[in-house]
Amino acid sequence: MNLALSLTPQVGWVVVIGLGILWVALGLYWGRKAKDSEGFMLAGRNIGLALGSATAMATWVTSNTVMVAPKLAFTQGIWGMIGYSTAAFGLMLFAPLALRIRRLLPKGVTAGDFFRQRYGLAGWIIFFIITLVYSIAWLVTMAIAGGELLNVLSGIPYAQGMTLILAVCVLYTIFGGLYAVVGTDFIQSLIILIGIVVIGALVITQIDFADAHAQLSSVQPELLNHGMPVALLAFFNIMLFGFGEVFHNNVWWSRAFAMREKIAPKAFFLSGLIWFPIPIAAGFAALFAGPLGVNITDANQTGPAVAEHVMAQTALGPYAGLIILIVLFCSIASSIDSLLAATSDLILNDFSRKIGRGKPSEKSFRRGATLVTIAVGCLAWALALPRWPLVDVLYSSGPLVASLIWPVIAGLYWKKINRPLVLIGIMTGCTLGVIAYYHPAMGWYTASLVGAAISMVITISARWIAPKPYPAT
Secondary structure (H helix, E strand, O other): OOOOOOOOHHHHHHHHHHHHHHHHHHHHHHHOOOOOHHHHHHHHHOEOHHHHHHHHHHHHOOHHHHHHHHHHHHHHOHHHHHHHHOOHHHHHHHHHHHHHHHHHOOOOOOHHHHHHHHHHHHHHHHHHHHHHHHHHHHHHHHHHHHHHHHHHHHOOOHHHHHHHHHHHHHHHHHHHHHHHHHHHHHHHHHHHHHHHHHHHHHHHHHOOHHHHHHHHHHHOHHHHOOOOHHHHHHHHHHHHHHHHHHHHOHHHHHHHHHEOOOHHHHHHHHHHHHHOHHHHHHHHHHHOHHHHOOOOOOHHHHHHHHHHHHHHOOOOHHHHHHHHHHHHHHHHHHHHHHHHHHHHHHHHHHHHHHHOOOOOOHHHHHHHHHHHHHHHHHHHHHHHOOOOOHHHHHHOOHHHHHOOHHHHHHHHHOOEEOHHHHHHHHHHHHHHHHHHHHOOOOOHHHHHHHHHHHHHHHHHHHHHOOOEEOOOO
């Protein structure tokens, strides 16, 4: 069963185009501050606490937060609800790393600068392949979620809705760079928080907790099982996945470079603290889908289905689809724009300055930024057309990023290491982690655990087996 259409296709088009025009106009306005390439990529390295916390939080509130988190709660119970929230620890633990990053690389631009400095060309190539695969996978999930959202709520064909959301994000990212991304993220974060609070409050007012607990205990007791093995494994798998994603991805490194040095640790910790309850709130509502009388046959639609159901019982009922569309559109756009900007920056900076012929002129940089951003958007569009399952697209890359956790920590804090052995650990963790993901006896909920554990053991060994100091910089 799909959700009953809450909006007509015409209303859906008007809402998304209206929001799109707003974001593009703001992108043009804020983009005027980007006087050079550093302003375009890093917003002048002058982002303060409010904008820094908001952009990190909004970027982390993805379609996976508001759509996959409810799905995990609906299928895995309380550990699914709580497990997804552990991704907040990645942002919190990145706080001290951000300060170390700024001091180690005061003129750094991308995460690639760090990997090239610490692990040489071979290490940079491995990192670049991993981060590009993951970033595109994340971007594809956002595009899929956007197309699904418009199709479910308004009947707009999947391909058309997905194309529209991607096109809007590509446009305002091209015009304004990180200035536009950070500015729109601030507004989007406020909309997301207000929407989540309102929906969560409505769920609480419509549930008799004693009756709901009794119904779950008799009909779906496994959802209340504190020791469900699969859910416990998923708990730690998601946590390590979150560490790996934040520790390595240029989305977060670019923000560390863009924030004022003393602000960065506070902003990342605060963003993680604010983000932590959001997947719990989204999952909490989904956990009570049965007691609320919501018939879920497509787990991917759990979040919007429950939200629409509870809002339909209130005075907000006629506007339920509209409110859900706006909140979810903001959550998706806040991640797509960040990924587009960070990925294009990584490609431009690392290829033009490391592989190419040095720093490009300002004119050629903006032209290149436009072309690369469009190319990344088109690639995501092409890969999203088959409408892959959201969890499969994202979590299959989990062991790749989890294998980078310890190499990042070692590169930031250790003075010497066996670099070739670390790279072997990354590749071994990636390989065996992906095998675990597709192995029928293991599954996605062990993949990041396997990748992180293997890389950890080998990286720690590299601290003691023939270590050498890092090259002087």
